[in-house]
Amino acid sequence: MDSAETTIRDRGLSYRQKAAALARLGEERIAPLHISRRTEELRSARVVCDLMEGPAPWRPRYILPDYEAYFRKGSEFLRIEAPRDLLGAVFALLSIYRQIPSITGYPVWLGDLDSLLEPFALPNESDGLAPEQDRILRMFMEQIDRDLPDSFCHADLGPRATRVGRAILRHQRGAARAVPNLSLRYDSELTEDSFAEEAASCALDCAKPSFANHRLFQADFDALGLGPYAIASCYNGLPVGGGSCTLVRLNLAAFASNARVSGMSPEDFISGPLAEAVASVLEYIQERVRFVMRESGFFESSFLAAEGIIDPSRFTAMFGLVGLAECVNALLAGRGARFGHDRAADELGMAILGEINRLVAAHRDPNLKASGGRYLLHAQVGIDSDSGVSPGCRIPIGEEPPLPQHLLRSAPFHGPFVAGTGDVFAFEPTARANPGQIVDAVKGFFALGGRYFSCYAADSDVIRVTGYLVKRSEVERLRHGEVVPNASTVLGKNAIDNLKVLDRAIRR
Amino acid sequence: MMGLVPGPEGAAVRGEVARILPFSAVDGPGNRGVVFLQGCDFGCGYCHNPETRMACALCGACIGACPESALSGGPGSRPAWDRSRCRDCGSCVAACSHGSSPKVRSMEAREALDELEPYRPFLRGITVSGGECLLQSDFLAELLEQGRARGLPGLVDTNGSRPLASLPRITSAAEGFMLDVKAWNEAEHIALTASSNSTVLQNLGFLARQGSLFEVRTVIVPGSFDLEETVRETSAVLAAARSMARYRLIRYRPWGVRPERAAALSEPDEDLMARLAALALAQGAASVLVS
Known part of the structure; x- marks a missing residue:
């Protein structure tokens, strides 16, 4: 049976999941990219991977619409007027979400929901939302979960506390849904402690929001001339009104099993196979960017571009890396030093990361205007078929040091990842009694240079797999052969099996 | 109960430190570093860390009990503890019949911080806890003063057996207090802890009126006293006193309790905890926390 027929006859996929799989098969009939032999070799060795973007990139992978511009002008294409009240605003958002391309068919960024909707908020006596507005907001969040069943749909809150922000946290906490993913852009000088504690309590109950280091992200984006940023998909920091054409990753763990590399000195590795692979990734990203920007016709046919909701000059590209821990451990196998535990291993990890960062920062893509054509570094979280490959620079599950040492050791590895990285921590359910502890840990982590912090309580139904969320109860339904609406649940099930996600150290 | 060895004239005060915990969610608001001081003057049946009660008797029983060979020395001197070999398995304190531990360290406040x-x-x-930290009041005051100077305000976690009204250095250096009220009735308190509670109750009133009481705790052990x-x-x-202190009602649990003591104690059920919380309110x- 060919793949199309297998997909059509599959009893475990929903209609939408089949449609997406069939569309993918269509794309795979052509191969318009020019890929060098060396890159092809590294692709088949799984060192270089485009993460299921397909062989003919016909739209940017990550699109972050300028929803404020959309709210100011409405859309001629969608025949939507600029909203004047909360109902109009959520109607406008729900009307546009499905029009935003991505590789999953669902939008990866839903907006800064609190600052977008707060201007329409009418307070009640206790400074919350008026009951009818609260109901509209609740149904809006519920519809996002039903209509966009994809764990990579991401919305942002903060940094300041708002009525809408507090109401969203309250709804999320009660509903325990995997969608949308949520980040709180946290700045200890702008974010009220009480709001941060509400966010921490919400995170313990339903694994979101994560905390993003707002000051660090904004400083990095300003330094690169990229302007406003948002957190999309898993934890991807990208320019608002633009996004990223592509994400290609370098799998450092794939070197670990390579006989040529395992006996090498760290210096020879960095100047040899590593530099060669980085060059291949850069070349591959550039070819994919060229096709999206110059050949696909995407920007010429998109109403988002025509109406100024996205701007081609605000698109960048992401250089991802994964499996630093496994790579370091393999290179130092003779010395028995382990990444995350021994200074020598962490220093080698930093040297490898520093060299990748240097090479990426030195490269310029003539087809991109954002930050002068410079790509952004991203700590990729892995794909569901990865086994023995830790996300980004994370310490492998099963080897995590105690929480304070873990935070101290991880923070320096967050710095270079302007386009996102993060650590995930599972807490004892008793942590609910003291959400201030989580906020204190976040404050310290961010003061030390940490970029992104996620947590959940070990008994929560919604958990963070690597960067996205799944409901454990839905994974169980899938295991029993049921059709589930959220395609990410399949990814989560495989990652739970392959990456030991449920074996994370429980922090107290 | 153990006493402090006074240092030579002019030397910094040294304390007997049972343990330093760099990260705790259960010793006051937010995330706190905890310094546990060695030595306690109460003898509670349900004590969860009985190894913090007494000074080392120098018997050497723990040395052979350590499976990692992290302890050395012999009877008559304090065992030397090699922290790099220690796996925190608890064999040493289980082998100690004197309510102590070979891991107690004599330190200056500066070293602990x-x-x-x-x-x-x-x-x-x-948070400075114990043992009973007020038994080393000079060292406690040093910890609180130096901690504050480093931007780490200190809470005092105490059984209240020393009159705080006569310890002004402590009350002015501390950010606040967490006080155990183990039983209201004095005879029951004596049966439970082998000590009177008259000073504890004086402290309760004093701290509540002073506004420096952060939390009061009672461990709920059905049948042991009039709950x-x-x-x-x-x-x-x-x-x-219009105190804003939180009243924390702690379910008795057998973890860490000496097995011969634990056998005689029962755990409270949810209904009882809820009833007591409602009674407190x-x-x-001002607020009640059940944990």
């Missing part, structure tokens, strides 16, 4: 220094960005403050009376009367003192406690 230096151990917390790497974690300072994560910490809202420190209703203790919760009711304690809450009434808080209410009369009805009596005017």
Whole structure:
């Protein structure tokens, strides 16, 4: 049976999941990219991977619409007027979400929901939302979960506390849904402690929001001339009104099993196979960017571009890396030093990361205007078929040091990842009694240079797999052969099996 | 109960430190570094860390009990503890029949705070606990004063056996207090802890009126004392002083308790905890936490 027929006859996929799989098969009939032999070799060795973007990139992978511009002008294409009240605003958002391309068919960024909707908020006596507005907001969040069943749909809150922000946290906490993913852009000088504690309590109950280091992200984006940023998909920091054409990753763990590399000195590795692979990734990203920007016709046919909701000059590209821990451990196998535990291993990890960062920062893509054509570094979280490959620079599950040492050791590895990285921590359910502890840990982590912090309580139904969320109860339904609406649940099930996600150290 | 060895004239005060915990969610608000001091003057049946009660008897029984060979020396001197080999398995304290531990260290306040220094960005403050930290009041005062100077305000976690009204250096250096009220009735308190509670109750009133009481705790052990009376009367003192202190009702659990003691104690059920929490609120406690 060919793949199309297998997909059509599959009893475990929903209609939408089949449609997406069939569309993918269509794309795979052509191969318009020019890929060098060396890159092809590294692709088949799984060192270089485009993460299921397909062989003919016909739209940017990550699109972050300028929803404020959309709210100011409405859309001629969608025949939507600029909203004047909360109902109009959520109607406008729900009307546009499905029009935003991505590789999953669902939008990866839903907006800064609190600052977008707060201007329409009418307070009640206790400074919350008026009951009818609260109901509209609740149904809006519920519809996002039903209509966009994809764990990579991401919305942002903060940094300041708002009525809408507090109401969203309250709804999320009660509903325990995997969608949308949520980040709180946290700045200890702008974010009220009480709001941060509400966010921490919400995170313990339903694994979101994560905390993003707002000051660090904004400083990095300003330094690169990229302007406003948002957190999309898993934890991807990208320019608002633009996004990223592509994400290609370098799998450092794939070197670990390579006989040529395992006996090498760290210096020879960095100047040899590593530099060669980085060059291949850069070349591959550039070819994919060229096709999206110059050949696909995407920007010429998109109403988002025509109406100024996205701007081609605000698109960048992401250089991802994964499996630093496994790579370091393999290179130092003779010395028995382990990444995350021994200074020598962490220093080698930093040297490898520093060299990748240097090479990426030195490269310029003539087809991109954002930050002068410079790509952004991203700590990729892995794909569901990865086994023995830790996300980004994370310490492998099963080897995590105690929480304070873990935070101290991880923070320096967050710095270079302007386009996102993060650590995930599972807490004892008793942590609910003291959400201030989580906020204190976040404050310290961010003061030390940490970029992104996620947590959940070990008994929560919604958990963070690597960067996205799944409901454990839905994974169980899938295991029993049921059709589930959220395609990410399949990814989560495989990652739970392959990456030991449920074996994370429980922090107290 | 153990005494402090005074240092030579002019030398910094040294304390007997049972343990330093760089990261705790259960010793006050937010994330806190905790310094546990060795030595306690109460003998509670349900004590969860009985190894913090007494000074080392120098018997050497723990040395052979360590499976990692982290302890050395012999009878007549304090065992040397090699921290790098220690796996925290607990064999040494299980082998100790004197309510002590070979891991107790004699330290200056500065040294104890230096151990917390790497974690300072994560910490809202420190908590000094025990044992009973008021038994080493000079060292405690040093910890609180130096901690505050480093941006780590200190909470004092105490059994209240020393009159705080006569310890002004402590009350002015501390950010606040966490006090155990183990039983209201004195005879029951003596049966439970082998000590009177008259000073404890004086301290309760004093700290509540002073506004420096952060938390009061009662461990709920059904059958060991009059639970209703203790919760009711304690809450009434808080209410009369208009204290904002949180009243924490702690379920007794057998973990860490000496097995021969644990056998005689029973755990409370959810209904009882809820009833006592409601009673505390009805009596005017500002907030109640069941844990």
